[in-house]
Amino acid sequence: MNLLIIRLIIFAVLFYAGLKLYGIYRQRRLTHQQQTPPRHEGGKMVRCRWCDVHVPESEALRDAEQWFCCSAHRDRFLQEQEDNGNR
Template sequence: MNLLLIRLIIFAVLFFAGLKLYRMYREWKLDREGQLEDASHQEGNQMVRCSWCQVHVPESEALREQGEWFCSSAHRDRYLQEQRPEE
């Protein structure tokens, strides 16, 4: 009877230790995947310079007109007005 109880305690300890190791592995794996995802996300977002005010903005937020980058539609309109020849 005592041997059965000892085996049961050893089994329970090994089970909980294995469960703890599995959770640690899963957390490490999720952290690693998150870091790789963050790195790939940062690489794809290039910075461009506004042709009017020279401020750098992410390419995804910038406006492009006639091959030039702009941080806002107001700066785009001002830049294009200055580029047009006076009639």
Template sequence: MLGIIRLIILLALGWLAYRYIRRFLALDKPADGSSEQSNSGSDRQQQSLPMQRCAQCQIHLPEGESTRSSGHYFCCEAHRDAWLENNSKDH
């Protein structure tokens, strides 16, 4: 009976050591994105896009999510259309 308890304790300690070593080695891996989840990679890519300001409402958004027309950026097509309508009357 005592031998089984020792075996269980040794197995538990071995498992804990294995988990600790795996976690320690995972911290030393280079951040190349191959071991990252796909969501975190796309978040990193989205954060690296330059921010643009909507000409209509002045909100900032990533350039990839904006609409561009007449050299200006817009957060949506409705703001683009409203801005173009208001500025075409001035000219």
């Protein structure tokens, strides 16, 4: 009878410790999820006409049917087209 009570106490202590550890694990996981920024689901990618880099359509610049990653590449491309048209 004495051995049964000791086993029951040990089981209860282990069960309590397991619940405490699980609670700590859940709290850390929730805290980590709140700290990580949500992933940005990009959308359509387009290619810069000048440098062939892919950028999200929402961040790209558009001129007629051409896409560009920045205004400098757009200006270079248009200047090159202008120079080729004058020759």
